[in-house]
Amino acid sequence: MQQKMQNLLLEVKGLKKYFPVKGGVFGRKVGEVKAVDDISFSVKEGEILGLVGESGCGKSTTGKSILRLSEPTAGEVKFEDQEITSLSGEEMRKLRRHMQIIFQDPYASLNPRHTVEKIVGEPLLVHGMNSTEDRKERVRELLEVVGLSSYHASRYPHQFSGGQRQRIGIARALANNPKLIICDEPVSALDVSVQAQILNLMSDLRDQFNLTYVFIAHDLSVVKHISDRVGVMYLGRMAELAGKNELYNHPKHPYTQALLSAVPEPDPDYQRDRIILKGDVPSPSEPPSGCAFHTRCPYVMDICREVRPEFREVETDHYVACHLYQDAVHS
Numbered sequence: 001m002q003q004k005m006q007n008l009l010l011e012v013k014g015l016k017k018y019f020p021v022k023g024g025v026f027g028r029k030v031g032e033v034k035a036v037d038d039i040s041f042s043v044k045e046g047e048i049l050g051l052v053g054e055s056g057c058g059k060s061t062t063g064k065s066i067l068r069l070s071e072p073t074a075g076e077v078k079f080e081d082q083e084i085t086s087l088s089g090e091e092m093r094k095l096r097r098h099m100q101i102i103f104q105d106p107y108a109s110l111n112p113r114h115t116v117e118k119i120v121g122e123p124l125l126v127h128g129m130n131s132t133e134d135r136k137e138r139v140r141e142l143l144e145v146v147g148l149s150s151y152h153a154s155r156y157p158h159q160f161s162g163g164q165r166q167r168i169g170i171a172r173a174l175a176n177n178p179k180l181i182i183c184d185e186p187v188s189a190l191d192v193s194v195q196a197q198i199l200n201l202m203s204d205l206r207d208q209f210n211l212t213y214v215f216i217a218h219d220l221s222v223v224k225h226i227s228d229r230v231g232v233m234y235l236g237r238m239a240e241l242a243g244k245n246e247l248y249n250h251p252k253h254p255y256t257q258a259l260l261s262a263v264p265e266p267d268p269d270y271q272r273d274r275i276i277l278k279g280d281v282p283s284p285s286e287p288p289s290g291c292a293f294h295t296r297c298p299y300v301m302d303i304c305r306e307v308r309p310e311f312r313e314v315e316t317d318h319y320v321a322c323h324l325y326q327d328a329v330h331s
Helices: 059-066 089-095 116-126 132-145 150-154 162-174 192-209 220-226 244-249 254-261 302-306
Strands: 008-023 028-044 048-052 074-079 099-102 180-184 212-216 229-234 237-243 312-315 318-320
Touching: 008 059, 008 212, 028 059, 028 212, 028 237, 048 059, 048 220, 059 099, 059 180, 059 212, 099 162, 116 132, 116 150, 116 162, 132 150, 132 162, 162 192, 192 212, 192 220, 212 220, 220 244, 229 244, 229 254, 237 244, 237 254
Parallel strands: 048 212, 048 229, 099 180, 180 212
Antiparallel strands: 008 028, 008 074, 229 237, 237 318, 312 318
C-alpha cells in the first residue's frame, strides 16, 4: 500500500465554479455566486482525503466540478496526468468508469421505478457489458461485496432501509472498478449506528479494491474516522489542509480551531474552551475582500481586510491560507 500511495491520482489547481445571478426584466446577469473560489489540492493513489466545512462552503460543488457533473468556471483537474476539463463529452463519458460518485441522499439518487438489478447493472451496460447474464452475475457479486444478498436484486429501492439503500449506491459506484470515488456526504442522511457500518464498509472496500476517496462531510468526527488527510473549506476557499492527526491536534487556521472546539467530547469531565465565532457566514455572491474569514476572525489584522492570503505550506505537508503564518519558513 505504501508504494502505491506515492503516485498522484488527482490534481486540482485553481478550481473555480461561479454560478450567474440573473435579475431584471430581461434576466441579465447581475452578479455571480462564487461557490468554489480558486482552490488547489492533490490526492494520492489509495488515499482518503476528507473535505469539511459548514453548509454552503462549496465542498459538494467541488466534488461535482472534479467529475464535471457541474462544469468548472476555471482551473485544471488532472486525473492520472490527464487534464480533463477540456475533454469532449464522449471522452469524459469513457473516463467516468474510473471516476464515480456516491450521493448524499440514498433514496433520491436511486430510480424508484427500477429494480436494484437495473440500477446497479446500468453502468455496466453503458460501458459495454452487453451480455445480460454477465451483468446479472456481476450485480450479484457487487451486492454480496457491499453486505447485501443476491436475492435483493429483484427488489425496488422503497423496500430497503436508508443504510441498505446507501449500500446499493456504493455497489453502483463500484460496478466498473473505478479508481476514484467522490463521496458526497454519504452518511449524513443515516442514523448514527448505521453511519458506523457504512464507514467501516467503505474503509474495507478501499483496502480490498485499492480505491481512492474524496470524502465530503460536515461532521468532523466522521471525517477523522475515515480520512488520511483533511482539508477545511470556508466560503469556497481552502483554509487549511494537513494529515488528520496533525490537523486535529495542531490546527493553525482560526476557523479550523473554532470548528474543532465545537466537537462534542464523550468525557463529561473534560473541559474545552469553546471558540464562539461572531456574526454569520458572508454571502458567496458578495465575499469579503482580502481573507474571506476576516469578518469573523478573532485575530484579524489590517492586512487581512485587504490582501487575500496565499494558500501555502507552513510546515511539512501542512498548508494554511492565513496571514498569521505568512513569515513561516518552509520546512
